[in-house]
Amino acid sequence: xxxxxxxxxxxxxxxxxxxxxxxxxSWTAAIPALQGKAFRQDDYLTASEGTGITSTIFMETTPxxxxxxxxxAFVYQLASRPDAGIAGVIAxxxxxxxxxxxxxxxxxxxxxxxxLRRILHVMPDELSTTAHFAANLRLLGERxxxxxxxxxxxxxxxxxxxxxxxxxxxxxxxxxxxxxxAGQALDPWRADLRHLASLPNVACKISGVLAYAxxxxxxxxxxxxxxxxxxxxxxxxxxxxxxxxxxxxxxxTLSKWVAISRxxxxxxxxxxxHRLFHANATRIxxxxxxx
Numbered sequence: 001x002x003x004x005x006x007x008x009x010x011x012x013x014x015x016x017x018x019x020x021x022x023x024x025x026s027w028t029a030a031i032p033a034l035q036g037k038a039f040r041q042d043d044y045l046t047a048s049e050g051t052g053i054t055s056t057i058f059m060e061t062t063p064x065x066x067x068x069x070x071x072x073a074f075v076y077q078l079a080s081r082p083d084a085g086i087a088g089v090i091a092x093x094x095x096x097x098x099x100x101x102x103x104x105x106x107x108x109x110x111x112x113x114x115x116l117r118r119i120l121h122v123m124p125d126e127l128s129t130t131a132h133f134a135a136n137l138r139l140l141g142e143r144x145x146x147x148x149x150x151x152x153x154x155x156x157x158x159x160x161x162x163x164x165x166x167x168x169x170x171x172x173x174x175x176x177x178x179x180x181x182a183g184q185a186l187d188p189w190r191a192d193l194r195h196l197a198s199l200p201n202v203a204c205k206i207s208g209v210l211a212y213a214x215x216x217x218x219x220x221x222x223x224x225x226x227x228x229x230x231x232x233x234x235x236x237x238x239x240x241x242x243x244x245x246x247x248x249x250x251x252x253t254l255s256k257w258v259a260i261s262r263x264x265x266x267x268x269x270x271x272x273x274h275r276l277f278h279a280n281a282t283r284i285x286x287x288x289x290x291x
Contacts, residue, residue, distance in 0.1 A: 008052065008273050010258065011087065011281040014174065014207045014242025015056040017041055017078075023063035023071060027122075031250060039246040041078050044254075045085070047245065051258040052277075055085045057285060059148070059242075060092035060117055068092035072108050079112050087287050088114035090148060095136035096127055102139055114285040115146030115170075121155065121178060128158055134165040141168030144286055148205070150174040153185075156192035163199050170201055170284060172240065175208030179226050182214045190229055197233035203284050204234040206276065207242030210257050211250045218251035220260040227264050236272040240281045 018025055018039040028034040044056070058075050060068065072091040079086035091108050093116040095101055105116075120128055127133065140147055149159045149171050156177050163171045173196065179189045196202055206227055213222040231239060241261060245254050252260075265273050282288055 008262075008270065008277050009054040010052050010241060010277045011287070012048070012053050012056040012243045012245075013172075013205060013240045013281050013285065014059045014244050015044060015086075016059055016061040016244070016246060017044065017075065018061055018246065019074070022074065023067040025061065026064050027062060031247075033250045034246060037246075041081075041084055041086075044245060045083075047254040048243075051255050053085075053243075053258070054278075055087040057088040057090060057114060057242075057281065057287075058086050059090050062092060062119055069104075069108065072110075076110050076112060086112070088112055088285055090115045090117050090146075092116070093118050095133045096130070098132070101136040105139060105143060105145075113145065114287065115148060115172075116140060117148040117150060117174075119150050120158075121150050121152045125155065125158055128162050131165075134162060137162070137166045137169055141166065141170075146170045146172055146285060148172045148174050149202075150178075152178050153180065153189040153192070156189070156196055159202075160192075160196045160199065163196070163202050167201055171199075171203070172284065173202060173204045174242075175212075175244065176204060176206060176226055176230050179209065179212065181209050181212035181222055181226060182217075184222075184225075186225060186229070189226075193229065194233045197238075202234075203238040203240060203280070204230045205240050205242050206230060206261065208244040208247065210252045210260065211244065211247050213251055215251050218256075220263055223260070224264055227261075231265075231276075236268070236275045237280065238284075239276050240284060241277050 063071050089112045151159045177193050209223045210218050243254050248257050
């Protein structure tokens with residue numbers, strides 16, 4: 001008997017948490033759905049009930065400097081709770097800093113650490129283009145740590161240049177490369193994504209896109225051409241799924257995004273669906289190595 005879509009367990013590879021009593025998150029000020037609100041682990045567990053999500057990878061939520069290291073330590077504590085369901089942690093980092101990157105990696109070392117991220121889509125383009133930035137990222141490959149790429153659609157060529165410089169690093173492109181879903185602008189995103197997918201050390205995260213749709217048209221139809229192009233370019237072995245909670249609440253709910261995601265791939269073989277929703281996350285993020 002074939003597994004049904006609803007029976008396939010999900011590893012959510014992009015779970016944010018917002019604890020405003022702990023740290024300031026200035027970036028939420030421009031997002032009414034998030035501003036001044038708390039999105040704690042218990043809130044996530046409630047929101048994900050009945051979705052089939054069995055565990056998560058926490059994605060750094062970029063509290064204001066200098067709180068990022070404190071956030072990582074705090075989430076390690078959360079992850080130690082038996083009921084938390086946090087299988088891995090992606091920490092914030094600053095590879096552009098002139099010195100001390102290796103020491104930073106040492107300071108946040110933990111069995112649950114699977115990768116790092118530096119938000120690039122709100123930073124100057126040249127930030128990721130230096131030899132120093134790439135050299136620091138190559139340290140991640142030496143430690144079996146991944147790097148999530150968070151770039152705008154127009155920055156996909158920059159992402160490709162960076163991934164080429166760091167062939168020993170496993171990169172994961174967040175949010176399908178942030179296409180203009182509201183404007184249904186497939187080009188030049190479509191060609192740039194295909195070029196990036198030609199690099200074997202880059203995977204793609206099916207996440208975030210529903211938040212880029214028009215508020216009154218956050219539907220499967222709106223995101224289908226973007227998701228299907230990602231699946232075509234990267235194939236079923238190099239895609240993972242993420243909720244981008246609570247950012248997804250800008251236009252949707254977590255359960256709605258899960259339902260739309262399952263519907264978008266309902267035609268696929270159950271083994272391919274299992275790769276997207278579960279198996280690839282375990283392999284690409286090295287969850288089997290985590291304590």
